[in-house]
Amino acid sequence: MRLTGLRSCLSYERFGVSTPFDPACRLVTSPFFSPPSLGALRLLFAVYSLVTTITVLIFESVRFHGGSSFFSYFTDLSYVGVVTYFWASSIQTIVFVLRGQKAYPLQKWPRILQLLHVLLYTTITIFPIIVTVVFWALLASPSTFSTRYSAWSNVSQHIMNCSFILFEIFLTNAGPSPWSHMIPCLVLFACYLGVAYITHATQGFYTYSFLDPSVQHGLLAAYIIGMGVGYCILFTIVKGICTLRCRLVSSFRLDPSEQVQSEALEEWEHVDVEQTKESTGSEA
Secondary structure: OHHHHHHHHOOOHHHOOOOOOOOOOHHHOOOOOOHHHHHHHHHHHHHHHHHHHHHHHHHHHHHOOOHHHHHHOHHHHHHHHHHHHHHHHHHHHHHHHHOOOOOOHHHHOOHHHHHHHHHHHHHHOOHHHHHHHHHHHHHOOHHHHOOHHHHHHHHHHHHHHHHHHHHHHHHOOOOOOOHHHHHHHHHHHHHHHHHHHHHHHHHOOOOOHHHOHHHHOOHHHHHHHHHHHHHHHHHHHHHHHHHHHHHHHHHHOOOHHHHHHHHHHHHHOOOOHHHHHHHHHHHO
């Protein structure tokens, strides 16, 4: 009985992977842009973010010999997530267009890949915003815009990253992420602390000054707890915005066929009464 309940809690459906997967094609459509336009914009963001990542990696390696610590920074890790998401979503959207806007490859792929995609969506709607807030609140200094390269890289990684993500949150049909994503993504976020302290142990420096216990002392715990709480609050806000956007878009639709979108929203949020009844019955 307990095993059945555990399987129900850890099922793909609980994590936003329904059967069939995304029947309304919400991950590749927008209420404001046609699928071809959405695919083109996502591809533009993908190309720009990839070029930015490669340029920063090469410049840091050649000019400052810091390439070995590139993946030690949460800024770079989260930006790689942005690159990955926009390449994945742009390709799926473009193929959706080429197939006559009837289906896209991810719908037929293994469920584990579908799960990884929706989890990736959740992380890119949260982590880049945290990066931007922390950078401008705690880390920005007069040297932020001291050179052309510094100004461009900081604008790209700490301003434009949020612009790309806000586009996904406000102007596409994707989301909202299910509540079940909150804990796994929080654990992933917390794992970065391990990366930061491994970097200190192996390379002799702290990636971010506020993680140095010899400097921050008791404030270190406050910073860590504060970021964890901030993550949970931000997750809730983003989920609320996506839910509100879906509700507003659905209410303003004139085409009765768009009722599918409303049904898909309920499916994404896992409001599945029948499944709950079945789970309760199996436990009994």
